[in-house]
Amino acid sequence: MSDMAKNLILWLVIAVVLMSVFQSFSPSEPSGRQTDYTTFVQEVAQGQIREVRMDGKTINGVKRSGDRFTTILPAEDPQLLNDLLNNNVRVVGEKPEEPSLLTSIFISWFPMLLLIGVWIFFMRQMQGGGGKGAMTFGKSRARLMSEDQVKTTFADVAGCDEAKEDVKELVDYLRDPSRFQKLGGRIPTGILLVGPPGTGKTLLAKAIAGEAKVPFFTISGSDFVEMFVGVGASRVRDMFEQAKKSAPCIVFIDEIDAVGRQRGAGLGGGHDEREQTLNQMLVEMDGFEGNEGVIVIAATNRPDVLDPALLRPGRFDRQVVVGLPDVRGREQILKVHMRRVPLADDVNASVIARGTPGFSGADLANLVNEAALFAARSARRLVSMEEFEKAKDKIMMGAERRSMVMSESEKEMTAYHEAGHAIVGRMVPEHDPVYKVSIIPRGRALGVTMYLPEQDRFSYSKQHLESMISSLYGGRLAEEIIYGFDKVTTGASNDIERATEIAHKMVTQWGLSEKMGPLLYADEEGEVFLGRTAAKVKHMSDETAKAIDAEVKDVIERNYQRAKNILMENIDILHAMKEALMKYETIDARQIDDLMARRDVRAPADWKDEQDDKPQGPAASTGEQKEEKADETKAASPELNKPGDATSN
Incomplete structure (x- = not known):
């Protein structure tokens, strides 16, 4: 019987009970025609009444003609009984009807029962409804998908051939377990899919289920932990019990780091609900009772925070890396x-x-x-x-913001800023080629300089990193050279932040400083997140910290000066690129090649403007600055006006 039929029968029974109770409360229908008391007294005096039955103030009677009637005694009437007896009326007294014991109990307890019903209703709503009421907190939230529901196959997964090869033997095992068992082999009981967000970990798990044609349980790590103690552990037990009944099957736990973080990390202590849930999961995956035929697949992009007991052989035997595609x-x-x-x-x-x-x-x-x-x-x-x-x-x-109104002077400054990024990026060695330069506001930036690598990079040389620092300072330096230090804007804040971060990592993490050597210099930090204490840990002396600061500053100043020299030597290209940006707003790699070769800039393919001439190349440019026009009202707040956030992939 389905849940809908059970609920329908339950509500029908409740409706019948309520109708019976309300029927008992409703007043009984009169046994005869209603008549007023004055007429009744007159008929008694005339001898027309044969019999009356008195129940408190209610009088039910029968006339000599056989007609029945009912009347109400409005007040005490001492003469009524004598009049009835003198006129030969048969008088019968009846005891007033009292409510039954069940009715009395219901009336007294009805408010309490109503409050209990409202509380149960709200508890069901808090737990998500759908049949998961207050008594089903410990039931698993895993959703079961049968072998016919999962349509995804390996043909729908691309870009991770190595990961597919690692999990294909799972499909072979689920299709033909005897092939592995006769040689004494044991398939991994748990597979952990690790990789950056968006690389297809969940899609790969669905493809495994679709290829193997087995039941597929899916649940998120956050579905285990609730506000009540012990609920998470109970749900883990219930999930594995259901999986055993459907074996062979696959249990997929997405974002397992929500429940599988390292125990002892933080201030929750051993009684933390999340840790109890993790302990139960450890037991279910490899405890005294085996889980034959149940394969657990989990996905996370934070394997560094998982508990070591969860990653040991016997639980998650294999880690499959699903990386960014080439x-x-x-x-x-x-x-x-x-x-x-x-x-x-x-x-x-x-x-x-x-x-x-x-x-x-x-x-x-x-x-x-x-x-x-x-x-x-x-x-x-x-x-x-x-x-x-x-x-x-x-x-x-980012999306273009053409509705944003920029003054002519601010647009010109943005053009110089982006031109500075592009020129330095083209002149320094081992830098990614400039792909496109735009002064159209996009996202939170007033202008963007895009670099596009010629090939996928997996490591970076010292020369490449220093070239990145130089190009990041190109925008600020262009403003300083053209307008003077007093008029340098805040648009380079993100550039300075990124350049400082690169220089600091070169010195402290990547061993690219000859003075500091190939050592790791970690900053002073707390270890609440990954460790077992809230105390601060100091990894270096004060003298070493001062030396690091001096070395980072030296890296920055050296590349800052190099970028400045490049722009001073190519000031004509800077002015020409500014003119091209003011003209076309966006220039691509071909137009940048024209500018760097000091040729006339070709117009874009879709450009339609017959009145204005093309911007001249640097050789014909006078290099004189245009006079600034009156500033117009800015269309965005100052913190969003960030000209020249040079973007690099």
């Missing part, structure tokens, strides 16, 4: 998502893949979706390469 993987992912989109003939997935280094699977899915939306806004039937370029710019640089 260029070939990105191409495969794009082709998977492009199946649902009508494409134009000029769309080339390999070109898009080369231009999106560092993108995860989720980023690429978003890229295809944004391109489709751009095509829909333009009322096009096919998605072309132009829409994919617009979508890539929106994701990498």
Whole structure:
């Protein structure tokens, strides 16, 4: 019998009981015609009444003609009984009807029962409803998907070939367990999928279930812990009991770090509800009772915070890394998502893949979706390469804010700022090529300089890092050279923050300082999050800290001066690039090549302006600054006006 039928029967029974109770409370219908007391007295005197029955103030009687009647005694009447007896009326006295014991108890307890019912109703609502009331706190929240419900297969997963190879033997085991058992082999009982967000960990787990055709239980780590003590452990027990009944099956726990964090970390103590839930999970995965046929797959992007007991062999035997895809993987992912989109003939997935280094699977899915939306806004039937370029710019640089009004002087300063980033980025060695420069406000920045790596990078040299520091200071230096130190704006705040962070890590973490040597210098910090104490731990002396500060400052000043020298030597290119940005607002790599070669800047392919001439190259530029126009009202708050947040992937 389904839950809906059970609930229907329950409510029908409650309705019948309530109707019976209300029926007992309702007054009884009169046994005859209602008549007034005056008429009744007159009929008694005339001898028309044969019999009366008196119940308190209610008088029910029968006339000599056989008609029945009812009347109410309005007040005490001492003469009534004598009149009835003198006129030969038969008088019968009846005891007033009293409510039953059950009715009396119900009336006295009805308010309390009503409060209890309201409390149970709200408790059911707090626990999410859907049949999970106050008595089902300890039941598992895992959702069961049968083998026919999971349609995802390995063909829907791309960009992580190594991870698929690691989990394919799970599918082989679930299809044919005897193949492994006859050789004494034991399949891993737990697999931990580790990787950055958006790389397809959950999708890979669903593909395993879809390929193996077995029941698939899915639950989030946060679904275990509740406000009541012991609920999480009870839900873990119930989940594994259900899984054993459906074995062989897969239990997928998403974001397991919500419940599997290292025990003893923090101030909760051993009685912390989360730790009790973790202890029960450890026992269920590898305790006295085995879980034959139950394979636990968990996903997290924070493996460093998990408890060591959870990662030992016998529980999560294998860690499968689902990393960011390479260029070939990105191409495969794009082709998977492009199946649902009508494409134009000029769309080339390999070109898009080369231009999106560092993108995860989720980023690429978003890229295809944004391109489709751009095509829909333009009322096009096919998605072309132009829409994919617009979508890539929106994701990498932010959405354009063309409605934002900038004064001409502020727009010019932004152009110099971004030109400084671009010129220094092109002149320093081992720096990523400049992809695009724009002074159209995007996101929280007034302008953006984009660098696009030629290939995927997995490590960075000292020369590359110092070049990044130099290019980050290019925007601030351009403002200082053109307008003077007194008029330098706050737009370089993010650049300074990122440059300082890189220099500090070079000295303290990456061993790229000859003076400090290849040592790790950790700052003074507390260990509440990962350790077992709230005390501060000091890892270096005061003299070492001073030496680190001096070395970081030396790295910054050295690259700051290098960037300044580059801009001073190429001041003509700086002025010419500013003019191009003021003209076109956005310039790409080809136009930047023209500027760096001191040629006339070619116009964009879709540029339509026959009245104005093209901006001249640096060789023909006078280099004189334009006079500033009157400032217009700013359309955003000062903290959002950040010209030249140089973006680098």
